[in-house]
Amino acid sequence: MPWKSISPIEIYKLLPRTNCQKCGEENCMAFAAKLVNMETKLDKCTPLLEEPKYKANYEKIWSIIKPAVKEVIIKRGDISLKIGGEYVMYRHDLTYINPPPIALDVDDEMSENEIINRVKFTENFSYTYTGINLKLDMIAIRSVSEDPKKFIKTVKIVMENTKLPIMLCSLKPEIIEAGLSLLKNDRPLIYAATKSNWNEMAKLSKEYKCPLAVFSPGDMDGLLTITKNLIDSGVGDLVLDPGTFVGNGLSTTINSLVAIRWKACEEENPLYGFPTMGVPMTAWFLMDGDKLKKATWEAIAAASLIVNHVSLLVMHSIEGWVLLPITLLRRNIYTDPRKPVSVKPELKVIGNPNEWSPVFVTSNFVLTYYLVSGDIENSKIDSYLLIVDTEGYAVDVATAANKFIPDKFKEVIDESGLEKKVKHRILVIPRKAAKISGDVEDAIKWRVIVGPSDSSEIPAFVKNEWPKILEEWKSENK
Numbered sequence: 001m002p003w004k005s006i007s008p009i010e011i012y013k014l015l016p017r018t019n020c021q022k023c024g025e026e027n028c029m030a031f032a033a034k035l036v037n038m039e040t041k042l043d044k045c046t047p048l049l050e051e052p053k054y055k056a057n058y059e060k061i062w063s064i065i066k067p068a069v070k071e072v073i074i075k076r077g078d079i080s081l082k083i084g085g086e087y088v089m090y091r092h093d094l095t096y097i098n099p100p101p102i103a104l105d106v107d108d109e110m111s112e113n114e115i116i117n118r119v120k121f122t123e124n125f126s127y128t129y130t131g132i133n134l135k136l137d138m139i140a141i142r143s144v145s146e147d148p149k150k151f152i153k154t155v156k157i158v159m160e161n162t163k164l165p166i167m168l169c170s171l172k173p174e175i176i177e178a179g180l181s182l183l184k185n186d187r188p189l190i191y192a193a194t195k196s197n198w199n200e201m202a203k204l205s206k207e208y209k210c211p212l213a214v215f216s217p218g219d220m221d222g223l224l225t226i227t228k229n230l231i232d233s234g235v236g237d238l239v240l241d242p243g244t245f246v247g248n249g250l251s252t253t254i255n256s257l258v259a260i261r262w263k264a265c266e267e268e269n270p271l272y273g274f275p276t277m278g279v280p281m282t283a284w285f286l287m288d289g290d291k292l293k294k295a296t297w298e299a300i301a302a303a304s305l306i307v308n309h310v311s312l313l314v315m316h317s318i319e320g321w322v323l324l325p326i327t328l329l330r331r332n333i334y335t336d337p338r339k340p341v342s343v344k345p346e347l348k349v350i351g352n353p354n355e356w357s358p359v360f361v362t363s364n365f366v367l368t369y370y371l372v373s374g375d376i377e378n379s380k381i382d383s384y385l386l387i388v389d390t391e392g393y394a395v396d397v398a399t400a401a402n403k404f405i406p407d408k409f410k411e412v413i414d415e416s417g418l419e420k421k422v423k424h425r426i427l428v429i430p431r432k433a434a435k436i437s438g439d440v441e442d443a444i445k446w447r448v449i450v451g452p453s454d455s456s457e458i459p460a461f462v463k464n465e466w467p468k469i470l471e472e473w474k475s476e477n478k
């Protein structure tokens with residue numbers, strides 16, 4: 001059923017209702033509430049999982065809470081990419097679950113050097129933004145020559161130069177089989193089954209136990225027919241590709257992706273309950289014009305698909321201005337809107353502080369933390385930064401919502417051993433948290449100084465205010 005109509009009471013009635021607490025919750029009702037809110041897993045109720053008398057109820061609950069979009073795994077060695085597994089149409093109804101992996105293509109007409117360069121580029125693409133590593137995820141190997149020997153050679157080059165998961169792309173079953181024969185212990189994505197080859201592709205998918213993409217560009221009825229045929233023939237892990245068009249055709253692609261997700265999540269139609277994929281690199285084939293125009297349309301298509309339910313993307317451009325924005329957009333869309341994004345509460349050492357260096361305080365909201373630590377680091381101020389657990393709220397919100405709790409100051413001071421690192425007992429809190437200064441001072445017995453309201457003012461504060469504050473404290477604590 002649609003996720004938003006699941007009631008905890010309905011789940012509770014199917015649980016053992018012994019309140020044994022083996023799941024770590026106070027009672028079965030608390031477990032049911034957390035399960036519906038996706039804050040725990042069904043398997044944590046071990047009596048339900050292990051005792052035969054509850055088997056039917058376990059299956060009933062799973063049929064209620066399972067995702068509307070099946071989770072499909074693409075795997076190579078130790079790296080597993082989960083796609084799909086989504087519960088809701090709209091992110092604000094719950095959260096989206098699995099960020100769409102981004103594949104970069106190589107083909108069997110490229111030189112060995114070019115293949116290696118593109119594979120290494122994909123593997124090494126890395127940009128850290130607010131503590132999260134933005135990266136690319138897999139290699140799509142395309143058969144352009146339609147020669148199985150050339151395809152095998154290309155697959156071997158890719159395998160020797162990266163551990164990233166692989167997608168094998170050809171509409172000819174014999175070429176796909178040539179690639180699969182090299183990847184017997186893995187789960188590459190086979191691309192793709194069409195109305196003319198689905199039967200042979202189904203056999204390969206079952207024999208090699210690999211997920212299979214279904215390709216029916218601009219023809220949703222055709223997509224549905226092939227999907228039904230594949231399900232009937234016993235293929236369970238499908239990925240739906242309704243075709244990626246650019247320019248005036250982009251709206252057709254978006255409408256198809258939205259329709260597939262709507263039918264899966266809101267109408268519970270199992271034929272649509274699979275992850276989807278998009279191929280923005282079609283801009284390189286479909287658009288007239290120069291490389292800049294093609295790459296621009298590829299970026300536009302990729303961004304449009306990420307915000308419209310796509311589960312996997314295949315790209316061709318290696319320009320940073322194409323790839324970086326889409327990896328960042330993906331990251332933002334796939335954060336959990338129910339949870340503020342936070343960093344670990346701890347003591348951060350900046351530069352080479354000594355026992356008389358200032359100790360600044362900030363909240364553990366990720367953007368606040370990176371802004372404040374960045375300003376202090378860039379100013380080369382040797383100091384400590386005490387990151388207090390405010391449940392991920394920014395300083396002003398945390399202050400207003402009573403999330404800047406003295407006990408949380410104490411916790412991180414004790415855990416970090418701050419009292420042994422500095423001889424003074426002075427904390428500098430942000431001006432926006434001024435109203436908590438008295439409470440913190442009383443509770444933890446450190447002097448609490450109200451510092452600048454903006455971290456960009458910290459260098460001036462350290463130069464003009466800190467020496468006086470420190471001298472005053474020393475003279476009072478001889």
Ligand code: SF4
Pocket residue numbers: 015016017018019020021022023024025026027028029031032044045046047048
């Ligand atoms: S483990 Fe299962 S039966 Fe025990 S309290 Fe949790 S939900 Fe209830």
